[in-house]
Amino acid sequence: MRVVLSFDIEIWCGGWEQLDQKFPAAFERYIYGRSEAGAYALPKTLEILQRHQLQAVFFIEPLFAARFGLKYLEEIVGLIKAAGQDVQLHLHPEWSDEITPLPFPGAAVKRQHLFQYDLEEQTRLIGLGKQLLQQAGGGQAQVFRAGSYAANANTYKALAANGIYLDSSLNNCFANSGQDIPRDNTSNATLDIGEVHCVPVSVYQDGLGCRRPAQISAAGNDELKEAMESALAQGQTDFVVVSHNFEMLKAKTSLPDRLVVNRFENLCAFLAAQAHRFDVGPFRSARSPSLVQAAFPQVSRLATTRRYIEQLRRRF
Ligand SMILES: [Zn+2]
Numbered sequence: 001m002r003v004v005l006s007f008d009i010e011i012w013c014g015g016w017e018q019l020d021q022k023f024p025a026a027f028e029r030y031i032y033g034r035s036e037a038g039a040y041a042l043p044k045t046l047e048i049l050q051r052h053q054l055q056a057v058f059f060i061e062p063l064f065a066a067r068f069g070l071k072y073l074e075e076i077v078g079l080i081k082a083a084g085q086d087v088q089l090h091l092h093p094e095w096s097d098e099i100t101p102l103p104f105p106g107a108a109v110k111r112q113h114l115f116q117y118d119l120e121e122q123t124r125l126i127g128l129g130k131q132l133l134q135q136a137g138g139g140q141a142q143v144f145r146a147g148s149y150a151a152n153a154n155t156y157k158a159l160a161a162n163g164i165y166l167d168s169s170l171n172n173c174f175a176n177s178g179q180d181i182p183r184d185n186t187s188n189a190t191l192d193i194g195e196v197h198c199v200p201v202s203v204y205q206d207g208l209g210c211r212r213p214a215q216i217s218a219a220g221n222d223e224l225k226e227a228m229e230s231a232l233a234q235g236q237t238d239f240v241v242v243s244h245n246f247e248m249l250k251a252k253t254s255l256p257d258r259l260v261v262n263r264f265e266n267l268c269a270f271l272a273a274q275a276h277r278f279d280v281g282p283f284r285s286a287r288s289p290s291l292v293q294a295a296f297p298q299v300s301r302l303a304t305t306r307r308y309i310e311q312l313r314r315r316f
Pocket residue numbers: 008010090092146147148
């Protein structure tokens with residue numbers, strides 16, 4: 001089974017007021033996350049992957065660079081490429097009204113989600129993101145993930161129009177994800193949407209029967225391992241884990257969140273030790289055969305209980 005460790009890389013200024021004043025500190029925190037403990041944003045993420053010799057995929061949000069300058073995007077691409085990791089395209093269209101010139105006249109009003117833009121607008125935005133990423137040294141994006149997983153049917157037409165045929169936008173834990181795309185949303189089955197092949201973010205059923213995304217900050221240590229074991233036993237061909245550049249940081253600070261750091265370290269150690277069973281790497285090509293899966297992978301009640309205990313320990 002191919003396991004894709006994917007990271008969405010983005011910068012937020014904590015609101016849309018006084019962006020220019022807030023940006024330098026936001027960039028510093030979101031990309032480096034430095035404290036006395038170390039740089040627990042991107043540098044620590046890359047270091048842990050390198051230590052375990054794992055290949056991951058970094059979806060970079062580039063629209064912010066049309067506001068603040070390409071050099072910031074070049075810096076991010078440079079860090080990721082220097083570590084030998086894969087660079088792909090992420091997009092948060094809520095930047096559209098913050099950049100000059102506006103990408104199209106209707107961008108003047110802020111709209112958060114990609115599905116709120118028509119086909120022509122989405123085509124333009126994805127094209128702009130792809131161009132910025134390329135100008136910053138990121139090469140030609142081959143894979144896409146929509147911000148907040150908020151893709152719709154038009155997103156897939158816009159991707160094909162921009163020469164991108166592989167996607168990982170859909171996440172069956174989010175109601176906004178693929179609302180108008182007819183599909184089985186009770187499994188992690190890959191699907192073809194027009195010309196584009198989509199490998200959704202993996203979802204599992206926790207020990208209490210709730211759906212949860214395979215996200216490093218959201219899933220317990222044992223839950224992620226059991227979900228991957230369960231997916232493998234079901235004959236799944238792909239398992240997509242998601243995280244972000246800032247997930248190992250405590251909210252609103254640059255201090256490491258030890259719980260999330262431990263989860264990520266444990267996951268990497270597990271995958272490195274189980275390399276004969278879990279094939280960690282980039283997304284498989286759009287033409288790779290995929291099995292249709294019957295249900296979400298299932299984890300035990302014990303693993304979910306342990307997540308609650310991990311979280312309680314953090315609180316106190
Ligand atoms: Zn995002």
